[in-house]
Amino acid sequence: MNAVEFVLAGMLAAATPFLLAALGELVAERAGVLNLGVEGLMAFGAVIAFIIVFHGGGHFLAFLAAGLGGALLSLVFAAVVLGFNANQVATGLAIGILGQGLSALFGKTYESLTVKALPKISIPGLSDIPVLGGLFSQDIVVWLSLLVTVAIWAMFAYGKVGLVIRAVGENPKAAHAIGYPVIAIRFAAVAVGGMMAGFAGAYAATIYTPLWADGMIAGRGWIAIALVVFGTWLTGRIFVGACLFGAVSLMGLAAQATGLDVSSQLLACLPYLVTIIVLGIISADRRLLKLNGVASLGEPFERS
């Protein structure tokens, strides 16, 4: 298998944690809430899922519990920022630290243990194409994540729910004036974001690298937040960005496979360096950010 085939085959799986977490963050940010706790929410979901799969509960139950766990922890965030109008940056960081701490606490006795991942489901015909075939042989979660991506795109492009969420994020006062329950909608959007982050963590810990280690999320939650900016709050661009990061995170393995003599630390830095560079390139175009950005992102809503 050459490097191109290797990257193509693994890209979607590597992209899935980024994609799920970033789409969840997109929903929350579109409703005007900046949740910086994604890293901790992912770690929390990851440890829940790992423990369940390890004890034979199966992947379905594991994802269900991880999504629920992520949603519950993000509701704590929502209660503090929406209920008490606390600073969203500080609260997000607190949830991030709390989630990472809880994951390390619960995962302590599972350190370095492994579980069995899910089998790949190939699309007959397509998966036999040379070079490109690997793209069409993925586990069920990858296929479902693609469906979720399309569903979220459709929701924001055509759905009434998407329209209401955007209204709440753009101009909460106006949305309130025409009768939408701004706070309740924001609560729901944050919960969906937390659930998706929980799924993302579950995928990372039980399917992508089916092994538990403290700190295994390794900044993917933060990259997911950056992806929302890269994607200028548009679902399609977030998908493309997640695939790019999936490919970048495989680059290290591909380089080693081809016997390239690059320091492993430099390869480990690659996703972060790429994030920094792309963030600079995208953000430099202020017009682009303004065009699609969320007007009231991070601002508390006070009924007057």
Added chain:
Amino acid sequence: MSRPFLAALPILVRRERASLAATLLAPPIALIVTVILNLGLYVVMGRDPTAVVYAMLIEPFFSWASFSEVLLKTGPLLLIAQGLAIGFRAKVFNIGAEGQFVLGAIFASAIPIWWPDATGQWIWPAMLLFGAMGGAFWASLTAFWRVRLNANEILVSLMLSFVAVQLLNYLLLGPWKDPNGFNFPQSVMFQYDAMVPILIEGTRVNVALILAVLLSIAAWVFMQKSFIGYKLQVGGLAPRAASYAGFRESWAIWLSLLIGGAAAGLAGAAEVAGPLGQLQRSISTGYGYAAIIVAYLGGLHPIGIVISAVVMSALYIGGDNAMVSANLPVAAVRVFQGSLLLAYLVAIAFARYRLAWRPAAMRSPT
């Protein structure tokens, strides 16, 4: 919508002026609530709560051996938090102090690693200076990205922290590895003159604590008494008003990040030139993140930060004690830190708001 249910909940009504009492009471109340919540968690985990309380809350303050370690850890936390708080007040969210701390340690270590035989009383001050420059350099990358490229400083500074840790790994596994170190990822032990002087005989408390206290006084003078500090705060509170008055945002970002980076770098230098005595991987233990909590818990006020740094440091030492005596995993400290910040953010809300049991719209006009 379940409106009757929502109507039964109290709502927040903004106070006409912030409550001073609530501002001062918020940190201790948050601490008490956090202790109760976490003790509950330990009971669920099957630990003896009295043993944990003793190890985490009593021993750090009532055993001199423990308390001197609390003072030792207060140094770096205080340095980093004072630097960060200046930026936070100006609404510049530097979350990458961990990376700036690591770069400070790397820059400072360059001197004893390159000149292992040098002697003289100039070495440790030069290391501290280099460390501060290293931290400021790392933070300047974030400042450049924010000012020139408009990139979010939270994400950039955090990503740079991950890069800093890889840079540390690269040095310790490659060019800076101690050839006689049995393949451990650490540098040579530094010579005597590369160590900061000990402050209290018989303990590891060193000059870094004095520096941290001096910086706290400087931060107080800077934020409360100087015109530059005033401009920074106005910029944070009312950016639009500040820009009308000619205060430049880019200038505030550069200043905030350079001060925060230099302070974190100084703390990193004092760690390698102090308790560690060499460059190790374990230099990165999350001080940079804990300092964010210290800064907020201290109300972003230089005096409050001194108190909260001691509390956070005691929590670290108490956590180490509890790990031994009550068999509590070290991750419990992170859970405590996260919940403490959450509890504080809720408690401080009552400085700006008060609870009202009926929706404002339903009250009769007065």
